[in-house]
Amino acid sequence: MGRLPGAPAVAGTVPVVSPQAAREGGQALVLGPTGDSGALSLWDPADRATPLSVDFLAGRQGYRLAADRARHERLVKALGRCRDGVQGVLDLTAGLARDAALMAAAGYPVSMVERQPVLHALIADALARAQGQGAAALLTLLDNGDAATLTLPAGPWHAVYLDPMFPARGKSAAVKQDLQWLQQLCPYPDDDEERRLLDVALTVPARKVVIKRPRRAPPLAGRAPHHVLEGKTVRFDVHNGMAVNS
Numbered sequence: 001m002g003r004l005p006g007a008p009a010v011a012g013t014v015p016v017v018s019p020q021a022a023r024e025g026g027q028a029l030v031l032g033p034t035g036d037s038g039a040l041s042l043w044d045p046a047d048r049a050t051p052l053s054v055d056f057l058a059g060r061q062g063y064r065l066a067a068d069r070a071r072h073e074r075l076v077k078a079l080g081r082c083r084d085g086v087q088g089v090l091d092l093t094a095g096l097a098r099d100a101a102l103m104a105a106a107g108y109p110v111s112m113v114e115r116q117p118v119l120h121a122l123i124a125d126a127l128a129r130a131q132g133q134g135a136a137a138l139l140t141l142l143d144n145g146d147a148a149t150l151t152l153p154a155g156p157w158h159a160v161y162l163d164p165m166f167p168a169r170g171k172s173a174a175v176k177q178d179l180q181w182l183q184q185l186c187p188y189p190d191d192d193e194e195r196r197l198l199d200v201a202l203t204v205p206a207r208k209v210v211i212k213r214p215r216r217a218p219p220l221a222g223r224a225p226h227h228v229l230e231g232k233t234v235r236f237d238v239h240n241g242m243a244v245n246s
């Protein structure tokens, strides 16, 4: 991936002077600042698709982030009420932080883990631009790394949230484009990795582990959840966590 002037030196990127140079050098994606805000963004230098950035204050998912709407989201229903004495949600698969922003808009403090360095940089940039406004007020980004090896804050947590990659079936061209780029950056987990991720989640002191799955997909790592909230295209599988009774 090419890295334009003004972009941070993210692992796995190489410096390029312009999108054209990236294209000529065969780079499938470039990372660089765009627009008036200088939002760190990702795009394909060979096509005109809208650059992808994370934005906690505006943007496409803005309408979902109004607190009264966020509270009606199925994910928020799956999380349930966060009682006193626990930290909020530990999102171990932050991705583009869309679900994290939604949870924050609904009032949960969310700590995010993301191992893909470019995605981690996009979230960090969005947090810096938001300056603690809107959903960003309740969001914390932990160090870039794998959930299995990072030292995670002790908790106890209300919930651990997992949304591992799964094959996309989005409808709009824009959704497909974002997901295509995400798929270029993040491989689908194999069985071992699914098991490893679920094991990590289940050893974190938390009341529950909530997992987003495509509606018809098998449960993560083949492990049946304690209960399920079904939506039209996705469902949320809920496991009792280590700290279920605390």
Ligand SMILES: C[S@@+](CC[C@H](N)C(=O)[O-])C[C@H]1O[C@@H](n2cnc3c(N)ncnc32)[C@H](O)[C@@H]1O
Binding pocket: 092, 093, 094, 095, 096, 097, 098, 099, 100, 113, 114, 115, 116, 119, 145, 146, 147, 148, 163, 164, 165, 166, 186, 197
């Ligand atoms: C489908 S995306 C998550 C999308 C996210 N829920 C959102 O709303 O934007 C899955 C993400 O999990 C990350 N991931 C998968 N396994 C991980 C692990 N073990 N540790 C940290 N991040 C992980 C991937 O890099 C990818 O960015």
